[in-house]
Amino acid sequence: MDVKKIERIAKALGDPYRLKIIEAIKKNDGWMQCGCITDMLTIAQSTISHHLKQLVDADLLIAEKDGRNVRYIINKATFDEYTKFLTLFAN
Amino acid sequence: MDVKKIERIAKALGDPYRLKIIEAIKKNDGWMQCGCITDMLTIAQSTISHHLKQLVDADLLIAEKDGRNVRYIINKATFDEYTKFLTLFAN
DNA sequence: AAAATAAATCGAAATTATTCGATTTATCGA
DNA sequence: TCGATAAATCGAATAATTTCGATTTATTTT
Numbered sequence: 072m073d074v075k076k077i078e079r080i081a082k083a084l085g086d087p088y089r090l091k092i093i094e095a096i097k098k099n100d101g102w103m104q105c106g107c108i109t110d111m112l113t114i115a116q117s118t119i120s121h122h123l124k125q126l127v128d129a130d131l132l133i134a135e136k137d138g139r140n141v142r143y144i145i146n147k148a149t150f151d152e153y154t155k156f157l158t159l160f161a162n
Numbered sequence: 163m164d165v166k167k168i169e170r171i172a173k174a175l176g177d178p179y180r181l182k183i184i185e186a187i188k189k190n191d192g193w194m195q196c197g198c199i200t201d202m203l204t205i206a207q208s209t210i211s212h213h214l215k216q217l218v219d220a221d222l223l224i225a226e227k228d229g230r231n232v233r234y235i236i237n238k239a240t241f242d243e244y245t246k247f248l249t250l251f252a253n
Numbered sequence: 254a255a256a257a258t259a260a261a262t263c264g265a266a267a268t269t270a271t272t273c274g275a276t277t278t279a280t281c282g283a
Numbered sequence: 284t285c286g287a288t289a290a291a292t293c294g295a296a297t298a299a300t301t302t303c304g305a306t307t308t309a310t311t312t313t
Binding site: 173177179205206208209212213227229230231 | 300301302303304305309310311
């Protein structure tokens with residue numbers, strides 16, 4: 072796991088909307104439709120799309136196309152990796 | 163641990179200089195003099211001071227004054243808290 | 254007390270992120 | 284095929300962050 076990736080993950084986690092998105096997906100058994108996320112938040116659809124892109128670019132979410140919808144899924148592996156990385160500093 | 167604090171931590175961890183600072187302190191047995199950090203990096207002293215402030219504001223580092231020097235110490239408790247928070251998303 | 258040193262603060266410039274509305278792309282249903 | 288729907292992309296405006304040099308504050312040394 073290189074520095075650039077660590078940085079992308081940390082940055083992606085540092086925005087309140089993106090945190091809300093992750094928390095909602097987690098509560099919804101780890102996956103959620105894009106439209107459902109858009110309904111949940113009060114910001115513009117294009118803004119949400121932008122936030123989702125950042126989460127996908129950081130590998131925190133996986134996007135799966137399903138017809139004209141997109142399913143966003145929590146990528147546990149990346150959370151695990153990042154958590155492990157942070158653990159180094161507390162030991 | 164409220165959302166605002168989580169956000170401050172995540173943001174503080176999302177900068178390459180701040181990561182370098184944390185890593186260097188960790189390697190140095192968990193603490194380091196401010197001057198040593200300044201010597202290590204090639205950016206302006208005021209910029210480093212600003213980065214250190216953000217790390218202290220996020221409770222990731224503790225600042226301890228020692229004469230005219232300042233010792234920065236890794237705050238393991240905060241790393242632990244944050245790591246635990248992130249673990250929720252991977253389980 | 255004066256000079257020197259370490260670190261913080263201030264104000265401004267440059268860079269990067271966020272946000273929006275409008276448009277585009279892709280897929281589905283009639 | 285045509286219209287409708289879902290999501291991504293684009294370009295521009297606004298907001299936040301990073302960075303610097305200059306100054307200030309606090310402490311130590313001479």
